[in-house]
Amino acid sequence: MVQGNSANPGVGNIGADIGVVGLGVMGRNLAANLADHGATVAGYDLDAGRRADFAAHVAGAVPCASPEELLGALKAPRTILMMVPAGAPVDALLSALLPRLSPGDVLIDGGNSHFRDTNRRSALAQQSGVHFVGLGVSGGEEGARRGPALMAGGPAEALAPVAPLLTAIAARAPDGDPCFARVGPEGAGHFVKMIHNGIEYADMQLISEAYYLLRNLGGFSYERLADSFAEWNRGELASYLMEITTDILRTRDAESGSPILEIIRDAAGQKGTGHWAATTALELGMPAPTIAEAVHARCLSALKDERVRASAAFPSHTAATPDDLVSSVGDALLGGRIAVYAQGFAVIAAGSRQFGWDVDLAAVARIWRGGCIIRARLLDRILAALSRTPDLPNLMLDPEISSLMTRGDAGFRRVVAQATLASVPVPAMSSALAYWDGYRSGRLWANMIQAQRDYFGAHGYERIDRPGMVHTEWKPA
Numbered sequence: 001m002v003q004g005n006s007a008n009p010g011v012g013n014i015g016a017d018i019g020v021v022g023l024g025v026m027g028r029n030l031a032a033n034l035a036d037h038g039a040t041v042a043g044y045d046l047d048a049g050r051r052a053d054f055a056a057h058v059a060g061a062v063p064c065a066s067p068e069e070l071l072g073a074l075k076a077p078r079t080i081l082m083m084v085p086a087g088a089p090v091d092a093l094l095s096a097l098l099p100r101l102s103p104g105d106v107l108i109d110g111g112n113s114h115f116r117d118t119n120r121r122s123a124l125a126q127q128s129g130v131h132f133v134g135l136g137v138s139g140g141e142e143g144a145r146r147g148p149a150l151m152a153g154g155p156a157e158a159l160a161p162v163a164p165l166l167t168a169i170a171a172r173a174p175d176g177d178p179c180f181a182r183v184g185p186e187g188a189g190h191f192v193k194m195i196h197n198g199i200e201y202a203d204m205q206l207i208s209e210a211y212y213l214l215r216n217l218g219g220f221s222y223e224r225l226a227d228s229f230a231e232w233n234r235g236e237l238a239s240y241l242m243e244i245t246t247d248i249l250r251t252r253d254a255e256s257g258s259p260i261l262e263i264i265r266d267a268a269g270q271k272g273t274g275h276w277a278a279t280t281a282l283e284l285g286m287p288a289p290t291i292a293e294a295v296h297a298r299c300l301s302a303l304k305d306e307r308v309r310a311s312a313a314f315p316s317h318t319a320a321t322p323d324d325l326v327s328s329v330g331d332a333l334l335g336g337r338i339a340v341y342a343q344g345f346a347v348i349a350a351g352s353r354q355f356g357w358d359v360d361l362a363a364v365a366r367i368w369r370g371g372c373i374i375r376a377r378l379l380d381r382i383l384a385a386l387s388r389t390p391d392l393p394n395l396m397l398d399p400e401i402s403s404l405m406t407r408g409d410a411g412f413r414r415v416v417a418q419a420t421l422a423s424v425p426v427p428a429m430s431s432a433l434a435y436w437d438g439y440r441s442g443r444l445w446a447n448m449i450q451a452q453r454d455y456f457g458a459h460g461y462e463r464i465d466r467p468g469m470v471h472t473e474w475k476p477a
């Protein structure tokens with residue numbers, strides 16, 4: 001097994017099973033997870049401190065001082081997992097690694113890369129006979145260490161040799177199913193991860209609006225807020241994000257002793273995947289308004305100084321607090337979450353059609369049930385719906401899911417109406433309700449839009465009583 005390493009005699013070819021490049025939050029924890037499952041892991045990072053940390057904390061770790069040294073430490077065919085920031089760092093690594101790899105080696109990009117970059121890199125790697133895998137990884141630090149959800153895109157033959165290891169390190173869903181699947185070729189895995197993050201943005205926004213409503217309209221204490229979220233988390237709304245929200249609401253600032261949310265500045269950050277999800281939905285012409293609204297909401301939150309100035313200029317309206325506020329907010333959370341998943345799955349289906357990927361939507365629902373940030377009880381119902389009807393055009397058309405929407409419909413509406421009357425901004429809830437109402441309207445306002453387009457631009461319109469485009473001379477010549 002140990003053949004000697006001509007690239008670096010210091011390390012020698014110890015026949016490591018996998019090389020991890022990028023030993024930050026995700027890479028270091030995935031390396032430890034891989035080692036737990038019997039793999040010998042070679043690791044490289046630009047940062048010497050991170051290499052030392054890897055050596056100190058990962059069982060059997062083989063720290064390497066350069067990409068060349070890492071390649072020399074691996075057994076053939078070589079498997080390399082890149083866990084570096086998306087964009088230029090991945091291209092830089094590809095340039096360094098690709099000329100040194102051999103046909104049959106497997107290069108995995110586990111970062112949050114854009115699926116179009118992954119398409120391009122897959123084609124480039126293929127020219128050298130190297131298998132490229134775009135792997136969506138979700139679960140954050142804890143997931144990487146104990147079991148993430150893994151969404152793989154790449155040729156089936158590339159996945160075959162690495163599938164057992166990826167299956168071993170993946171999370172398990174509540175029924176024991178591993179949360180790893182090949183969802184399609186080239187960028188399909190990163191596409192699915194991008195939509196995962198879009199759903200994550202929107203669900204986080206819905207939850208944040210729920211907390212804000214109860215606090216500002218209901219005057220709830222942090223203890224009562226935490227109790228409400230804990231209660232919701234025992235029912236249909238159970239999810240990882242509800243669980244961590246409950247913990248956050250119970251946490252106090254170590255310095256001041258006040259509830260931690262009181263001292264966190266209300267300006268949200270973002271790294272780009274939510275934005276990509278929203279723009280991709282627009283490019284595909286598939287409505288995902290609540291995902292887009294969640295991105296806009298983060299952008300609005302970042303205008304902190306302007307908002308503070310405007311708040312002094314415009315007084316808020318007041319409105320009575322409804323007696324059933326908690327149950328209505330719960331209805332809005334569930335209705336909103338269903339709408340958001342419906343949007344996300346519809347965009348994945350549209351992407352799959354557009355790029356010819358044949359993504360199995362039920363497999364996506366299956367692997368999202370464990371490990372990932374958006375794991376939620378609702379995914380069991382979504383999996384059942386997609387197993388019953390694999391080509392369901394929209395999750396809200398499934399009778400079991402639509403009955404959940406209609407059951408909470410009145411409460412959902414009351415909350416959005418009451419929040420609006422009280423000047424409490426609920427952009428994700430409002431958008432999700434409008435999506436639901438738009439989707440369930442057999443006849444919409446678009447006849448007026450068509451008439452306007454034909455009026456000013458002679459674009460033509462379709463009649464409802466016969467096929468074909470027609471034009472009206474709107475004004476006498």
Ligand SMILES: NC(=O)C1=CN([C@@H]2O[C@H](COP(=O)(O)OP(=O)(O)OC[C@H]3O[C@@H](n4cnc5c(N)ncnc54)[C@H](OP(=O)(O)O)[C@@H]3O)[C@@H](O)[C@H]2O)C=CC1
Nearest residue numbers: 022024025026027045046047083084085086089111112140
């Ligand atoms: N954090 C999270 O919750 C999740 C992150 N991801 C994705 O995983 C990827 C990694 O994220 P994360 O671990 O959080 O990021 P970190 O910044 O914690 O770690 C990235 C590491 O990669 C190193 N690095 C950058 N370029 C190179 C290179 N060319 N060669 C070797 N090492 C390099 C960085 O070194 P240096 O700092 O010196 O540049 C850094 O140590 C990203 O694409 C991210 O979007 C995916 C899911 C969840």
Ligand SMILES: O=C(CO)[C@H](O)[C@H](O)COP(=O)(O)O
Nearest residue numbers: 138139269270271272273373
């Ligand atoms: O992929 C992730 C979770 O699934 C990462 O944590 C990602 O960074 C989250 O996105 P953002 O930083 O834009 O909130």
